[in-house]
Amino acid sequence: MTPAPTDVPQRRGASHDEEQGQDRDAVISVRGLWKVFGPKADRVPKSSELCGLGRRELMERTGCTAAVRDVRFDVAPGEVFVVMGLSGSGKSTLVRCLTRLVEPTAGEVVLEGEDIRTADARRLRELRRNRFSMVFQHFGLLPHRRVVDNVAYGLEIRGMGRAERVKRALEVVELVGLAGYENSYPDQLSGGMQQRVGLARALAGDPGILFFDEPFSALDPLIRRDMQNEVIRLHREVGKTMVFITHDLSEALKLGDRILIMRDGRTVQCGTGDELVGAPADDYVREFVKDVPRADVLTLRWIMRDPRPDDALDGPELGPGVVVREATRAVLAAEKPVRVVEEGRLLGVVGDEEILAVVAGGEGGA
């Protein structure tokens, strides 16, 4: 158990270029994805009339439930992309569609340049064995196998020899901080340690992409924080692209480079944490982010104002991406307003009152 000292929110990875050019180098590219459960499900995405119906009308008209509705997003290499929503919002179905554990009804899922919807069973297995893997909420470990054999399972079914796969599995067990437990059985481990096994199993095949389906929801809060830090540490060490499903906003903000909020199968908003807090797309998102400590999430970009004629423009300089909490001391200490500068260009200024409005507005201010 070596929690990484990374409690401070930071923007990592490829968050600069999220606006432009995602399509070219995106690792995951999802377009018009639908998953409808029920009889003759595929007619729903095809008919623009049925598409427009709400959950209950659709059920009455067709007997179908649309769990994922016309979702699109891109994930850049090395990014941690979080899908967030309450239970029943379709987020777990969405992540299963990405790996075809649930067969999508319509749309396109391109992983590392290959549309996995066109893959046949054999190709799909190859992809699952080599390109991506998944961590599950309830771990899904094999109770009759020791930790090391659980971790080696994915390698075993690829046909890797015993000595080689045990060697690799021991490396990964070490990586997730379970050294010394490799010969234990899953039911001898705590929930958090079991999920480390799940994590190790997913990492063993060295996939490019990791999917997490609410991996820490079944754990108690302290263990959960440990595991979140563990994921941040692993992300820094192994640099995988990650898609992370959660219903916990603070987890989403802590881990995610970008966050997609789902409701009733639809995308409500997709953006960085400070975008969600600073510019909620609708009342639903606003309600969601209401209790977030804004000073920890918002950056200067969101609170700066245009310089007024009476402002002294020779105060200290800060970047627009600095989090408010970090900037507070500097701003309050300065005699003059702090200048927000990006690549030599003055974007705006931040004075005491702007900072105090956020910090003192505290937990709930709007």
Added chain:
Amino acid sequence: MAVVASGTRERPAPLRLRRRAVVAGIVVLWLVLFALLRGRHTLALAAADLTSLHRWFNDVNDTIGADRNSNPLFLYFFNEIRLVIDTLVTFVQTLISQPPDGRPVPQIGWLGVVAIAGYVSWALGNWRVALLAVAGFTFFGLQGLWQESMDTLALTLSAVLVALLFGIPLGVWAGMSPRVNRVVTPVLDFMQTMPTFVYLAPLTLFFLIGPASATIATLVYAAPPAVRITAHAIRSVPATTVEAAESLGSTRAQTLTKVLLPMSRRTVVMGVNQTIMAALSMVTIAALIDAPGLGKTVVQALQSLDVGTAFNAGLAIVVMAIVLDRVTTAAAVRTERAQRPGGGPRRWRGPLLGAGAVAAAVAVWLSHTYVWAAEFPGEGGAGRSLASAADTVTAWAQDHLSGVTNGIRDVLTTTLLNPFQTLLTDSPWWLTGLVLVALGAVLGGVGAGATAAVCVGLLVGTGLWQDAMTTLASTVVATLLVMLLGVTVGVWMGRSALADRIVRPGLDAAQVMPPFVYLVPFLALFGASRFTAIVAAVVYAAPVTMKIVADGVRGVPATTVEAATAAGSGTWQLVTKVQLPMSRGALVLATNQGLIYVLSMVVVGGLVGAGALGYDVVAGFSQGELYGKGLAAGLAIVLLGVMFDRITQAAAGRTSRVPGGR
């Protein structure tokens, strides 16, 4: 929404009251009409009389008998099956029970069999069950029942082998494919509601009487638990685990062999246990169609009312049941622990197992070669002493307890059984039929009423209406007693963990006994009569109802009980107002199971003078001209069983739909 919700919330109570009133009304009307119409249209049929249906069954039987070696269906299908099974059974029998051609004794004598039994029990289970197995098998020899026991064992093992050969793959398939499961489940349900008896008659039609058809009947009866439990085991592997295996790129075969099968192994072994127990109980009953073994000894003794011999052989069946049950249960426990290597004594296990195998092999060789190790020494003196002791106890009981036992018997017979039976048998058939249909419809809904109507119609068609009504009367009376006993003990067990710990092992043990052996002690106490069969049925059916009621009472959420206690309920109020109403689903299920168990036992009671359908079936096996009637009686039992089952199932379904089980 709100309107609908409040509507459903308020409706059940008045509806239930009304339902009670309707039931009472039906009963009153029945009594009035009975008084007016008594003795008319009763469809009575004397014991030796036949209807045209029975004669037609006889003709069919004769035709099939004549065509057996010319009809292609028989030539290439039934006869082939019989041949294969016969070869298997004969092979196992020559190994342990019957001398093959050119040898005076079987291939493996008693010493070899005891050694193998001990070794296998030790290897699969532990040394305690190995000791039990050795002691049990030696006991058979001491009882003078070595060969009979080995015949029973041979038939049981052959049937179990074939049942598992088909049952486990089918179960795996049903566990993996919901579609297969949907097809298989109703068939298994139907097979399990059948009293064991009724498999026998139709099978003799196709496979003749003898060991082969006994084995086929047994495997048909024993396969369903294997299928069901295997399917259940496969299905109860957590979905996440299967999903995780798939997400790592497992093929279907890899998921099966590396995830599903290892994770369901323990439960599958429990299924093997159930299969073996079912097979043993069926093999003993199959004595009626000339299966060799302990069952035959019991049947012959029962028919000549020789309690001592019946007790001796019955005891051997009990011992065999206990040995087989303990060994397979220990094996199930071991499969769970065997997945955990490590620990001290295991290091010696390999060499010890090897040494044990050598010792067993030596014993087998000795028993193959030398007569002293092949034929069990002694004359079975222990068996004779047991039999005479049992006779003495019986004589004593009949001399000294007959006042008490006859008193109980007479009181129950005259106050409960006789009036009820008269009501059922002496009412016009259409009146009783209408009452059954009406009760079915009121208690179980329209569907159950329709099923009851069809069953009543077919019952009339069998020509055995009055016999069926006599059996129905015994069954209902026995079920009432079972429920009385079951609810009392069940509530006690459900409320007290201590009571549960004390009583449950006894119930578990009682449930593994073949139904036959229950008859013996009650035959000693009550003599040959309807009542003996009823008491045996009550004792046979009580354990399962007690368990279901206890589980139902325990299933009432602790918070609800706590809340009721906090509100100041007394114990009686707690039981009657909270725990019993909330476990109503369990009560209905217990009634269902109680009825089915009682029905199958009341029929076995035909052997000890219970008369009616059970007697018809038994007589059908032994007398050629009554064959058709016996077959019709078997059919009538099935119809009664289906009717009970549908009505109680429908009632159970209805209860569970009402929120809170009210």
